[in-house]
Structures are given as C-alpha cells and as structure tokens.
Amino acid sequence: MKYIFGPVFSRRLGISLGVDLVPFKVCSMDCVYCEVGKTTLKTLERKEYIPVDKVIEELKRFLSKNPPVDFVTFSGYGEPTLNSGLGKVVEFLRAEFPEIPIAVLTNSSLLFRDDVIEEIKGVNVVLPSFDAASNDVFKKINRPFTDLTVEIIKKGIRRLRKETDVDIWLETLFVRGINDSPEEISAVGEFVFEISPERWQINTVVRPPAYNIEGLSPEELERIKEIVGYPATDVIGRSSAKRKKMPVEDIKAEILELxxxxxxxxxxxxxxxxxxxxxxxxxxxxxxxxxxxxxxxxxxxxxxxxxx
Ligand code: SF4
Missing domain, CATH: 1.10.10.10 (Winged helix-like DNA-binding domain superfamily/Winged helix DNA-binding domain)
Known part of the structure; x- marks a missing residue:
C-alpha cells in the first residue's frame, strides 16, 4: 500500500487507518515540532499532489476486508487539505463505508476557503491546530507560508464551527519558550471559549521534532488546563485504548511503513x-x-x- 498506512495507534483516535494525500513533505507550514521532518515544499496551492483514484483503490481493497478500525484519518506526510481531491475521497468513503468514522487532521490554514469547507462537511471529526494567537508567536512556532496570518487561521476555524456540523477537537501544542507565556496562553484560551470545540486537546512535544526545541512537562500542561478552565479539555498522553489484533502479513514491512x-x-x-x-x-x-x-x-x- 502506497497511500494508506497502518492501522496505527494514535494517542487521540485509537486504532486509526492513515491516508496520505500529499507526498513528503508538502505543507503550508514548517512547524518546529513536526514529527515528520522539515518541510521541503511550503505552499498554499491546492492540487492533486497524489492521484486520488489510486488512494480510493487502496482504501477499497483494504476496507473490504472489514478490519477493526476506529477511524479513517487524513494525516500523514503533510497538510491533507492541500490535495484538491480530498472531497472525492470523502464522498467515496461516505457512500461505500458509511459506518466508518472519518477524521481530518489539519493545520487550519485552508479552512478559510469555500471548497475546503464544502469538502470537509462529510467527515465526522476535524482536529484543527491552533497553536498561537499572536502573529509573532505564530511565525516562530508554525513557520507558515508567507501569506498566512493568525487572522486567516481564526477565520477558517470560525467557518468550520458556523458552517458545518462536524465535531471539532481543537489542538494546541505547547513548546517551551515559544507559546507558553501567560499572555499567549490567555489569548489562545479566549479563542477556545469563542469556538467552543467539543474537545480542546492540549499537547506537547513527545517525539523527536524537526527543530531543536523542548516540550512542557505533564504538570505544566495540567496547569495550563487549570488556568484556561475550558470544561472539555484533554491533556494528551498515551491512550489506554484496547488493542485489537490486526492481520500483519509482513511485520517488517508494516514497521517500516509506520x-x-x-x-x-x-x-x-x-x-x-x-x-x-x-x-x-x-x-x-x-x-x-x-x-x-x-x-x-x-x-x-x-x-x-x-x-x-
Ligand atoms: S502542519 Fe503538521 S505536517 Fe505541517 S509542518 Fe506542521 S506539524 Fe508538520
């Protein structure tokens, strides 16, 4: 399989079948904490970076075996909403496998667009990132494509809330010395209350990051949760989701893919x-x-x- 991977264990989604819609490493940002690596093509241009008919073929082949997955998740090597065929894959999944929930992990940079909002209406959960409420912090932590600003990110997340019925699990990832000042935490918290997401997930650096940075301790994340006081806040750690036996034909190949x-x-x-x-x-x-x-x-x- 070239474009789907796993199922992998996700700290937030349990057993999740990943779908790649962009190749390494196409993204509209180059976050200091990225687990995938440094961005090699930073862009806001939507196009079919990966042929979605091929993605659909792989999904059909894999899902028709009825594997026990909790979510099909668009994530992977970069920003999935950059692929202009996202809507076609969502439509296919809704029509052929309506019982399987769909999640989209996004850095929120294209949610301001009409086409992206339309395409995303068919999914169950969107996990948009919101790491910074001021432009200087945004630039430091997310190293975005030149045209992007916090206002554009906020506009997109507001559209997601107002114009769709999807569940929103907003994520903020905290990095020591960048977005953990009292002023930034309070401004991020204000936006969280405005959006009122189903979950606010606060996270930190837990895997080797793209740049040399440091995460916060679990105690510091708990403290942020207390300070902001948003009722539906999760401090993300290792999940205790039950393990499901998956058919693994070639363990070594599966490990490499993962x-x-x-x-x-x-x-x-x-x-x-x-x-x-x-x-x-x-x-x-x-x-x-x-x-x-x-x-x-x-x-x-x-x-x-x-x-x-
Ligand atoms: S938006 Fe996601 S994929 Fe892109 S650089 Fe940031 S963490 Fe990596």
Whole structure:
C-alpha cells in the first residue's frame, strides 16, 4: 500500500487507518515540532499532489476486508487539505463505508476557503491546530507560508464551527519558550471559549521534532488546563485504548511503513499493529542489522526512525 498506512495507534483516535494525500513533505507550514521532518515544499496551492483514484483503490481493497478500525484519518506526510481531491475521497468513503468514522487532521490554514469547507462537511471529526494567537508567536512556532496570518487561521476555524456540523477537537501544542507565556496562553484560551470545540486537546512535544526545541512537562500542561478552565479539555498522553489484533502479513514491512511517517517507540508499534512487544523487537533487530532503521533518543525514551 502506497497511500494508506497502518492501522496505527494514535494517542487521540485509537486504532486509526492513515491516508496520505500529499507526498513528503508538502505543507503550508514548517512547524518546529513536526514529527515528520522539515518541510521541503511550503505552499498554499491546492492540487492533486497524489492521484486520488489510486488512494480510493487502496482504501477499497483494504476496507473490504472489514478490519477493526476506529477511524479513517487524513494525516500523514503533510497538510491533507492541500490535495484538491480530498472531497472525492470523502464522498467515496461516505457512500461505500458509511459506518466508518472519518477524521481530518489539519493545520487550519485552508479552512478559510469555500471548497475546503464544502469538502470537509462529510467527515465526522476535524482536529484543527491552533497553536498561537499572536502573529509573532505564530511565525516562530508554525513557520507558515508567507501569506498566512493568525487572522486567516481564526477565520477558517470560525467557518468550520458556523458552517458545518462536524465535531471539532481543537489542538494546541505547547513548546517551551515559544507559546507558553501567560499572555499567549490567555489569548489562545479566549479563542477556545469563542469556538467552543467539543474537545480542546492540549499537547506537547513527545517525539523527536524537526527543530531543536523542548516540550512542557505533564504538570505544566495540567496547569495550563487549570488556568484556561475550558470544561472539555484533554491533556494528551498515551491512550489506554484496547488493542485489537490486526492481520500483519509482513511485520517488517508494516514497521517500516509506520515509522516512515513518524518515529515510534517499540511498545507503540506493538500497540498499533496488535503484536506482542517481543515479536516487534525480533523484527526490529533484523531491520537494524539490515541498516533500514535506527534508534534515536528523545528525552529518556528510545524511538525508532527510518534510516541507517
Ligand atoms: S506539524 Fe503538521 S502542519 Fe506542521 S509542518 Fe508538520 S505536517 Fe505541517
């Protein structure tokens, strides 16, 4: 499979079948905390970066086996709403697999557009990012495409709230020394109350990031939750979602597919693939010997990354 990956274990969505709609690394931003890596094509241009008919073919083949997935999620290598065929894939899923919930992870940069709002109406959950309420902080943390401003991001999220029925799980990712000042937290909190999302998910850097930055501690995130006081706030940590057994034909290939998109610790790979940690370790040892993966330390945890 080239354009779908997993199912992977997601801290927010449980067992999620990922769909890539853009290749590495096409995005309208170049966030300092990005798990995928540095952006190589920063753009706001919508086009069919990946042929959606091919994506639909892969989804049809995989989902017709009735795998136990909690969500089909548009995420992956970059910003999914940049693909002008997003609506076609959503329409296909709604028509053929109406029982499977659809989620879209977005950096919110194209939600101001009529076509994107129309296409997104068919999904169940949108997880838009909102990391900064002032333009200087926005530039530092999200390193956006030149034309983007906080006002455009806010306009898009407001349209999502007013013009669609989707559930909104707004995400703010906090980075030490960038968006964690009392003034910024209070301004972000004000917008959270204005939008009134179903969930406000506060997060921090937990995997090796694109740039050299530091996350906050769980206690600091709890403190932000208290200060803002929004009732439906989740501090994102490792989920305790039940593991489901997935058909894994080739463990090594599945591991490679998974860590190409984001570095993962062994226990998370085991959760994502429904395997025992021991089975994953044996496959990983062999991949390390072949020079296809390597371990990197982040904080006190060991992550697996693609490459020698
Ligand atoms: S975190 Fe998301 S929005 Fe930011 S650079 Fe990475 S893919 Fe793009």
């Amino acid at each position: 860590i190409k998109r984001r570095p993962c610790p062994v226990e998370e790979i085991a959760d994502a693939l429904g395997l025992l940690e021991e089975e994953v370790r044996i496959a990983v040892d062999s991949l390390v010997k072949e020079g296809k993966v390597k371990y990197v330390m982040y904080g006190e945890k060991k992550y697996l990354k693609a490459g020698s």
